[in-house]
Amino acid sequence: MNTDITALEKPQYPVVDRNPPFTKVVGNFSVLDYLRFSTITGVSVTVGYLSGIKPGIKGPSMVTGGLIGLMGGFMYAYQNSAGRLMGFFPNEGEVASYQKRGWFPK
Amino acid sequence: MFNLFLAVFPEIFIINATFILLIHGVVFSTSKKYDYPPLASNVGWLGLLSVLITLLLLAAGAPLLTIAHLFWNNLFRRDNFTYFCQIFLLLSTAGTISMCFDFFDQERFDAFEFIVLILLSTCGMLFMISAYDLIAMYLAIELQSLCFYVIAASKRKSEFSTEAGLKYLILGAFSSGILLFGCSMIYGSTGATHFDQLAKILTGYEITGARSSGIFMGILFIAVGFLFKITAVPFHMWAPDIYEGSPTPVTAFLSIAPKISIFANILRVFIYGSYGATLQQIFFFCSIASMILGALAAMAQTKVKRLLAYSSIGHVGYICIGFSCGTIEGIQSLLIGIFIYALMTMDAFAIVLALRQTRVKYIADLGALAKTNPILAITFSITMFSYAGIPPLAGFCSKFYLFFAALGCGAYFLALVGVVTSVIGCFYYIRLVKRMFFDTPRTWILYEPMDRNKSLLLAMTSFFITLFLLYPSPLFSVTHQMALSLYL
Numbered sequence: 001m002n003t004d005i006t007a008l009e010k011p012q013y014p015v016v017d018r019n020p021p022f023t024k025v026v027g028n029f030s031v032l033d034y035l036r037f038s039t040i041t042g043v044s045v046t047v048g049y050l051s052g053i054k055p056g057i058k059g060p061s062m063v064t065g066g067l068i069g070l071m072g073g074f075m076y077a078y079q080n081s082a083g084r085l086m087g088f089f090p091n092e093g094e095v096a097s098y099q100k101r102g103w104f105p106k
Numbered sequence: 107m108f109n110l111f112l113a114v115f116p117e118i119f120i121i122n123a124t125f126i127l128l129i130h131g132v133v134f135s136t137s138k139k140y141d142y143p144p145l146a147s148n149v150g151w152l153g154l155l156s157v158l159i160t161l162l163l164l165a166a167g168a169p170l171l172t173i174a175h176l177f178w179n180n181l182f183r184r185d186n187f188t189y190f191c192q193i194f195l196l197l198s199t200a201g202t203i204s205m206c207f208d209f210f211d212q213e214r215f216d217a218f219e220f221i222v223l224i225l226l227s228t229c230g231m232l233f234m235i236s237a238y239d240l241i242a243m244y245l246a247i248e249l250q251s252l253c254f255y256v257i258a259a260s261k262r263k264s265e266f267s268t269e270a271g272l273k274y275l276i277l278g279a280f281s282s283g284i285l286l287f288g289c290s291m292i293y294g295s296t297g298a299t300h301f302d303q304l305a306k307i308l309t310g311y312e313i314t315g316a317r318s319s320g321i322f323m324g325i326l327f328i329a330v331g332f333l334f335k336i337t338a339v340p341f342h343m344w345a346p347d348i349y350e351g352s353p354t355p356v357t358a359f360l361s362i363a364p365k366i367s368i369f370a371n372i373l374r375v376f377i378y379g380s381y382g383a384t385l386q387q388i389f390f391f392c393s394i395a396s397m398i399l400g401a402l403a404a405m406a407q408t409k410v411k412r413l414l415a416y417s418s419i420g421h422v423g424y425i426c427i428g429f430s431c432g433t434i435e436g437i438q439s440l441l442i443g444i445f446i447y448a449l450m451t452m453d454a455f456a457i458v459l460a461l462r463q464t465r466v467k468y469i470a471d472l473g474a475l476a477k478t479n480p481i482l483a484i485t486f487s488i489t490m491f492s493y494a495g496i497p498p499l500a501g502f503c504s505k506f507y508l509f510f511a512a513l514g515c516g517a518y519f520l521a522l523v524g525v526v527t528s529v530i531g532c533f534y535y536i537r538l539v540k541r542m543f544f545d546t547p548r549t550w551i552l553y554e555p556m557d558r559n560k561s562l563l564l565a566m567t568s569f570f571i572t573l574f575l576l577y578p579s580p581l582f583s584v585t586h587q588m589a590l591s592l593y594l
Contacts, residue, residue, distance in 0.1 A: 051151035055143035064130040072159035088169040
C-alpha cells in the first residue's frame, strides 16, 4: 500500500503536523467542528424522524438517521480538523496555539 | 497511516451509510411489531440524505482529498478531474432519487432495496471515476453494472421490467466480458495494467505488425466494451427496450449517471493511457453512426420513453465528437456536453414521471397538456428545444462547442454530420411541442399536479437550461481545469 502522504496540491497554510495521529486530530476539534458535527447529526435525526412518520417507524428511523448523521458529522469534523493541522485549511488558531508550545512554522 | 483514508472519506461514508440502510430496511420491513411497513420512501429520504452528506464531504474536503493522490497501491487517483466528475455524479444521483418518491406512492412500490442498490451503484461509479488501473476500473464497473441489472428488473409484477432486466444482464455481462478480454490482451502484450505504465509504453507507439496485434485487439475490445455501455451505435440495440421496460426512475438513472462515470473512464483510459489513430477512427465512426441513427430512428417512435432512448443515443454521438478530436478543447466540449445532457435528461424524465401518474405513455397522449397544464407544457417545450439545440438554450451551447472543437481539429465531416442530424432531430422534438400546443387530443386526460420534489427539481434544471447562456463561464472554467488535469 502506498503510505506516502504527498498531496497533489501543496498546503497553502503553515503545516503544524504533516501526518497527525488520530487522537491529535480529534483533540484538535474546535467549537466550529463540534457545531458542524452536531448540526449534521441533528439534521439527519430530523430527516429520519419525518420520513418515518408515514410508515409508522418514527423511533427506529430517527435512530438510523442519527447513526448516519453521527458518522457523517464526525467524518466532516475530522476532515476539517486534519485539514487545519496539515495546512490545507486556514489555521491561525492552531498556529498560535502551537507557537505558544515552542513550535514554529517551516 | 489513518490519514491516507482521508482521500476516500466520501466513498467510506457512502458504503457505510448503504449498509446501515440495508440493515434498517431488512430489520424493520420484516418487523411484525411495526406491521411490516413499506420502507421505500423512508429509505429513499435517508438515502438522499446520505448522498448529500457524501457530497458535503467531497466538496468541503477538496484539497485534503488529494493527500494520497495515488492511493491503494496506485489503483486510484485523485485530481481535479476526479473531484468535479464525482460532484457531478452525486448531484445527478440526488436529483434522480428526489424524483422517485412520488413514483413509490403511485405505483405502490415498496422495495427499499431499490435505494440501497442505487447507493451501491453510486459507490461503484465513484470508484470508476477515480480508477487508475485496468483491474480497479473493471471491478468498479462490475459493482455499478450488477446493481443496475437488478434495479432494471425491480418491478417484479411487470413482464416488461423483467424482460428489461434480463436483456440488460445478458448484454451487460457480454460487454463486460469483452472489456475484460481487452484488458487481459493489453496486460498480456505489455505486462502493465496501470494507466501511467500504459501511457509510457503506448505513447508514440505505432500499432503496426504482428507484434502489436495484441495491443491493437486489446484497445479495440476495451473500446467496444465501453461503447456497449454508453449505448453508442452499433452497440445500441439493447437501449430502447431496456429504457422502455424499466421503471421510469431507473430509466432516468440509467440515462444519466453511468454515462458520466463511463465517459470519465474512457477519458482516463484512452486520453491518458493510449490515444492514437486507431481509437480515433473507432470513435469517429461510432459518433457519426450514433448521430445518424439517433436522428432517424427517433422519428418513427410513438412512445415517449423510446423517443428519449433514441435521443440519448443521438446525444452520445454528439458527445463522442469531443472524444474523437483528442484535443483539450475536444475534451472540454465533451465534459460540457455531458453536464448539459445530464441536466436536460433529468428535466425530461422528471416531466415524464409527472405525466406517468395519468398513464401517459404515447406521444399522442400529450395532446391536452398545453390546455390543462400550460406551465408543464412550456417546461417540456423548453427541454425539447434545448435537446434540439435551438439557441439561446443550454443544448445549443453544448452542440456549438462540440462542433467548434471538431472544426478546430479538422474533423469537418464530423461537424457537418452533427449539424445535419441536429436539423433532422428538430423534427421529432418539435413534433412533441406541436402535439402539446396545436393538436386536439383523442381523449382528454386530467393531469394531476406533481409533487414538490419534482417541481423543485424541474424549476432548478429549467432555470439552468434557459439561462445558462447568460453566464456560462463557471462551467467553462471548471471543465477546462478538468481537461487540463487529464493531460498533466
